[in-house]
Amino acid sequence: MAKRIDAVDLNVYYGKFLAVEGVNINIEPKSVTAFIGPSGCGKTTFLRTLNRMHEVLPGSHVKGNVLLDGDDIYAPGVDPVTIRSQVGMVFQRPNPFPTMSIRDNVLAGFKLNGKRMSKSDSDAVVEKSLRGANLWNEVKDRLEKPGSGLSGGQQQRLCIARTIAVEPAVILMDEPCSALDPISTLAVEDLINELKNQYTVVIVTHNMQQAARVSEKTAFFNIAGTGKPGKLIEYAETSTIFNNPSDQATEDYVSGRFG
Numbered sequence: 001m002a003k004r005i006d007a008v009d010l011n012v013y014y015g016k017f018l019a020v021e022g023v024n025i026n027i028e029p030k031s032v033t034a035f036i037g038p039s040g041c042g043k044t045t046f047l048r049t050l051n052r053m054h055e056v057l058p059g060s061h062v063k064g065n066v067l068l069d070g071d072d073i074y075a076p077g078v079d080p081v082t083i084r085s086q087v088g089m090v091f092q093r094p095n096p097f098p099t100m101s102i103r104d105n106v107l108a109g110f111k112l113n114g115k116r117m118s119k120s121d122s123d124a125v126v127e128k129s130l131r132g133a134n135l136w137n138e139v140k141d142r143l144e145k146p147g148s149g150l151s152g153g154q155q156q157r158l159c160i161a162r163t164i165a166v167e168p169a170v171i172l173m174d175e176p177c178s179a180l181d182p183i184s185t186l187a188v189e190d191l192i193n194e195l196k197n198q199y200t201v202v203i204v205t206h207n208m209q210q211a212a213r214v215s216e217k218t219a220f221f222n223i224a225g226t227g228k229p230g231k232l233i234e235y236a237e238t239s240t241i242f243n244n245p246s247d248q249a250t251e252d253y254v255s256g257r258f259g
């Protein structure tokens with residue numbers, strides 16, 4: 001079931017370095033939200049705080065709160081592994097397990113969690129997830145073949161199938177199309193459009209046409225200069241951000257004047 005995300009006064013640090021400062025944002029369930037902004041403004045850093053992936057780097061930490069349907073994911077006693085199963089992530093480069101079959105790639109999340117399943121249950125999960133990722137028809141006759149034998153776009157949809165197999169509430173995507181050709185990009189964008197019927201989707205993208213095509217809301221991040229923290233400058237309906245932003249920096253960025 002899709003969940004809402006609220007970040008409240010969130011600061012993100014790498015050691016002592018404040019990389020992102022004071023983010024307040026409310027992300028609605030069953031919607032696609034795009035994060036845009038120039039390189040280094042903290043889009044990826046902030047995205048990774050939404051499922052505690054940020055903490056994987058030693059010294060990295062946050063101040064403030066991230067609420068998943070009202071529950072603070074950073075509260076004492078909350079297991080980051082549980083959070084990551086509810087808030088899945090798709091990365092820039094498709095990263096299927098290369099030697100694993102397509103089928104086992106889809107089931108990888110269950111295997112990592114040590115969950116046992118009957119053959120009929122796992123068959124059902126594999127079919128449902130691959131259908132959900134718009135990949136079933138292309139791979140149904142070669143489920144036992146390695147995931148690395150697929151095209152880049154198919155591999156990325158396989159990674160999305162792997163993410164949705166464990167039924168997350170939220171899917172975070174960090175430039176999911178940047179390594180894909182235009183046809184594969186369209187296939188993944190179509191899929192994103194469908195995913196929002198069931199999930200909360202957040203996507204970091206450098207491609208403004210993509211943000212305009214796939215998202216309902218857009219958050220523009222910016223940075224005042226090297227060594228300064230990134231900040232959320234403006235967050236609104238995507239059409240407003242692109243056609244009638246209230247901040248001059250947003251206007252300059254979306255019209256291609258910088259970044």
Ligand SMILES: Nc1ncnc2c1ncn2[C@@H]1O[C@H](COP(=O)(O)OP(=O)(O)OP(=O)(O)O)[C@@H](O)[C@H]1O
Nearest residue numbers: 014019037038039040041042043044045046057230
């Ligand atoms: N592992 C790290 N250790 C220290 N600083 C980091 C680390 N990763 C990123 N940073 C710094 O944090 C700031 C934000 O980086 P981040 O990668 O989140 O920006 P971004 O907006 O996603 O950039 P891009 O669009 O280029 O991917 C930058 O100043 C960057 O140098």
